Amino acid sequence: MLTVETRQAVHPEHAKSMDTAALRKNFLAQNLFADGEIRLIYTHYDRFVMGGAVPAGGSLTLDKVDETKTPSFLDRREMGIVNIGDAGTVEAGGETYAMNRGDVLYLGKGTGAVTFGGQGRFYITSCPAHHTYPSRLVTLADCVEVKMGAAETSNKRTIKQFIHPQVMESCQLILGYTSLEDGSVWNTVPSHIHDRRMEAYLYWGMDDDARVLHLMGQPQESRHLFIGNEQGAISPPWSIHSGAGIGEYTFIWAMAGDNVDYTDMEFIQPKDMR
Ligand SMILES: O=C(O)C(=O)C[C@H](O)C(=O)CO
């Protein structure tokens, strides 16, 4: 079963006036993972799509998605998949990729139908693509690790870059995940924005009762979302995206837009935030 929800783009002046329910309706991604289902959110931020596929021991195929009006979803798109569950498989383009927890699969434009199998919980990201780059399974051994932050500022963390120019080529999609050292709680501090690219976060590896206090909004008009395990935040180009965990967490970040330069960010120091 496939379900697709559309999220419209929101003007920052409109976002300022939103109450908690409206912020959650527009920017929180919930219920992406359900046994036997593929659930997608089609955003109008760079036409970025995020979602989940949980084959639960069976198999699920993603092919035609009405929203794109193309015979197959990947006809004019590329895709990044992260397995956040147990061992599973992805069959695509005549290949079968075995994916363990934490592995990332890049599928190039024109790959065709994608079939998910096994006990994986597959986080799906996708954006429009202008060129076909080769599909590639990127394991933990292949990613580039960047250490950031410090224990004194409670933000010591490792950024693992998978779909990233230092590892492989893609059109627009950049993707990886970040984990915190013991005792550090803050991600993405100091906060930043990048008007050239939208971004989506998926928080995972959390206890059921844990929450991340996710900060969003323009730097001088910050708002927050309380986010649980396997839930995401959609970050418009004008928004910061930082968070502090009440409990352990990891998060997948994925971006699409005008460039694939991970370091292209404008930082906002905490003293300048409102
Ligand atoms: O902890 C961090 O800092 C991040 O992981 C930042 C994200 O990767 C990001 O926002 C990239 O633009």
Ligand SMILES: [Zn+2]
């Ligand atoms: Zn960012």
